Amino acid sequence: MTSLPSLPTPKKLGLVIDLDVCVGCHACVVNCKEWNTGGYGAALSDQDPYGAEVSGAWLNRVHTFEVVPGGGEVVGEAGDARIVHFPKSCLHCEDAPCVTVCPTGASYKRADDGIVLVDEAMCIGCGLCAWACPYGAREMDLAAGVMKKCTLCIDRIYNETLEETDRQPACVRTCPANARHFGDLADPQSAVSVMVAERGGVDLMPEQGTRPVNKYLPPRARTPLAESAGSLPAEDTAGATGLFAWLDKMLDRV
Amino acid sequence: MHPAPSIIVFTTLSGLGYGLAAVLGLGLLDPAASATKVAHVAALALISGGLMSSTLHLGNPQRAWRALSQWRSSWLSREGVMAILTFVPLLVSAWASVFEDRYLPTVGIVGTVLCMVTVYCTAMIYASLRSVQAWHTKLTPLCYRLFSIAGGFTAASVFGFCGGGNGFALCLLSAVFLLAAWVAKVFWRRNMLEAAPLSTPESATGLGGIGRVRLLERPHGTENYLTSEMGVKVARKHAAKLWKLAFVAGGAVPGVLMLSLMPIGGSLGPVAALLAGLALLSHMLGMLAERWLFFAEARHAVMNYYDG
Numbered sequence: 001m002t003s004l005p006s007l008p009t010p011k012k013l014g015l016v017i018d019l020d021v022c023v024g025c026h027a028c029v030v031n032c033k034e035w036n037t038g039g040y041g042a043a044l045s046d047q048d049p050y051g052a053e054v055s056g057a058w059l060n061r062v063h064t065f066e067v068v069p070g071g072g073e074v075v076g077e078a079g080d081a082r083i084v085h086f087p088k089s090c091l092h093c094e095d096a097p098c099v100t101v102c103p104t105g106a107s108y109k110r111a112d113d114g115i116v117l118v119d120e121a122m123c124i125g126c127g128l129c130a131w132a133c134p135y136g137a138r139e140m141d142l143a144a145g146v147m148k149k150c151t152l153c154i155d156r157i158y159n160e161t162l163e164e165t166d167r168q169p170a171c172v173r174t175c176p177a178n179a180r181h182f183g184d185l186a187d188p189q190s191a192v193s194v195m196v197a198e199r200g201g202v203d204l205m206p207e208q209g210t211r212p213v214n215k216y217l218p219p220r221a222r223t224p225l226a227e228s229a230g231s232l233p234a235e236d237t238a239g240a241t242g243l244f245a246w247l248d249k250m251l252d253r254v
Numbered sequence: 255m256h257p258a259p260s261i262i263v264f265t266t267l268s269g270l271g272y273g274l275a276a277v278l279g280l281g282l283l284d285p286a287a288s289a290t291k292v293a294h295v296a297a298l299a300l301i302s303g304g305l306m307s308s309t310l311h312l313g314n315p316q317r318a319w320r321a322l323s324q325w326r327s328s329w330l331s332r333e334g335v336m337a338i339l340t341f342v343p344l345l346v347s348a349w350a351s352v353f354e355d356r357y358l359p360t361v362g363i364v365g366t367v368l369c370m371v372t373v374y375c376t377a378m379i380y381a382s383l384r385s386v387q388a389w390h391t392k393l394t395p396l397c398y399r400l401f402s403i404a405g406g407f408t409a410a411s412v413f414g415f416c417g418g419g420n421g422f423a424l425c426l427l428s429a430v431f432l433l434a435a436w437v438a439k440v441f442w443r444r445n446m447l448e449a450a451p452l453s454t455p456e457s458a459t460g461l462g463g464i465g466r467v468r469l470l471e472r473p474h475g476t477e478n479y480l481t482s483e484m485g486v487k488v489a490r491k492h493a494a495k496l497w498k499l500a501f502v503a504g505g506a507v508p509g510v511l512m513l514s515l516m517p518i519g520g521s522l523g524p525v526a527a528l529l530a531g532l533a534l535l536s537h538m539l540g541m542l543a544e545r546w547l548f549f550a551e552a553r554h555a556v557m558n559y560y561d562g
Contacts (some may be wrong), residue, residue: 002324019461029473054476061473063559065455069465083470086459088559097384103321103331122320125313128330130483131255134385134453136556139479145313202460205453208384208555216460 002102005111012186013113014213020220021179024085028171032060035170039155041120045143057139059150060089090137090150091212092116098129120146134208257549264308266541271300272369273406279366283418286355293413294348333375340368373402388446388552400435408534415527425516436505458558469561484554485562504540508533
């Protein structure tokens with residue numbers, strides 16, 4: 001059923017991504033592909049995998065942006081560009097436009113935990129859900145002809161055959177910088193909710209009216225470069241004492 | 255947005271087919287004339303051809319029947335349901351004309367209304383997407399319907415001059431709706447070109463508080479599904495040229511031909527039908543260009559992540 005569940009869902013499982021911490025190593029991207037090509041649904045195919053025009057379906061991608069102060073609050077020195085690595089996957093929106101446009105009922109939002117999924121056996125591969133998503137979270141698998149998207153690793157987080165520490169999305173489990181966090185954003189006491197409250201987590205494109213569950217923590221304010229670098233040693237030797245004073249005197253004579 | 259040929263062909267052919275069927279439902283053509291019978295068959299062929307073309311872009315067309323199930327929420331599903339429902343009065347009307355030389359007013363009017371509802375559903379598939387700002391306006395379904403009706407009257411005038419009768423009224427209505435459609439379209443395009451973008455790289459990344467946001471590196475070096483599906487960019491000079499072509503071929507030429515045929519068409523005999531046919535061909539060419547631009551010029555919100 002592609003009508004959305006009666007809102008809000010009791011749980012809102014999702015990710016919190018810390019843009020201050022992400023180093024842009026793409027480990028989450030690779031581990032996501034690795035887990036999901038053998039997990040839920042059809043394998044994530046690649047086209048022309050060893051050729052010049054390689055492409056494929058990925059559920060998580062890392063963009064890198066340069067933020068130039070001046071337009072808004074100046075964080076670094078004026079003119080100092082700031083590099084921000086930006087991982088992006090499905091935001092499991094509360095008002096998911098990708099779900100309601102689906103003509104077949106393949107796309108749905110789970111009523112109990114809010115995860116947005118595709119039932120691949122019902123998907124006709126029309127691509128309209130990918131058009132409806134402003135974030136580019138959905139990609140067509142060109143080999144299987146069905147739409148792929150982040151499942152929040154539903155086959156890990158509820159998987160009791162895995163060690164408890166592994167019962168989180170592959171991207172979160174693998175992140176070496178601890179920039180990705182998984183939890184219930186409906187529970188104000190959860191670690192992710194506390195983090196969002198403390199760091200001022202933001203929604204992406206709130207103007208699109210999608211009410212995303214995933215939140216992004218903005219980079220922390222940075223010390224201006226001039227302050228952190230300190231000043232260079234002075235030319236003046238007037239204050240020198242002891243060995244340095246003697247050396248200074250001797251070198252002057254030479 | 256990527257202008258997929260199957261979707262362009264679908265929206266132009268089915269739009270014209272529904273327009274012609276809607277005009278036939280008004281009973282302006284003599285139901286006993288051979289030309290009217292051909293018109294009924296032509297309308298059904300255009301609609302069916304368009305619908306079949308629309309299934310060509312599916313990844314799993316064998317499951318297309320499932321698309322009829324989610325009419326409560328999905329405009330695409332509503333369109334599928336309405337398309338099938340609309341076939342009922344259209345087939346009855348066609349049967350009555352082709353085999354019984356009759357026009358059935360009630361069935362005809364129901365068919366006309368359903369044709370317009372179906373075209374409205376087609377347009378709402380696009381107009382309902384907030385992620386494509388150019389499409390997300392009430393003008394989108396208005397343009398689709400006006401173009402469909404204008405095409406319908408233009409096509410009907412060809413059959414009118416071939417023996418269906420009522421050439422004067424059909425030419426007049428064709429010119430009126432061509433004018434209305436292009437006025438609406440000019441407003442639509444002005445809105446697309448001049449509206450402030452709803453989403454920006456700053457709002458897309460949430461980094462606007464720090465400064466201006468510029469893409470430094472894409473996630474991958476090569477193209478992906480998102481960039482090839484939504485990252486089409488048309489050179490401004492080509493877009494301007496195509497827009498002129500669409501307007502001249504789709505509006506000016508058929509409009510002038512229709513207006514000049516209005517007073518004299520009746521006395522020209524087969525030449526009138528030929529000229530009306532020329533107007534129709536020109537209109538179809540213009541509509542293909544208009545529909546190509548409709549997709550190619552529309553910018554998707556995801557391009558805020560791709561510097562597109």
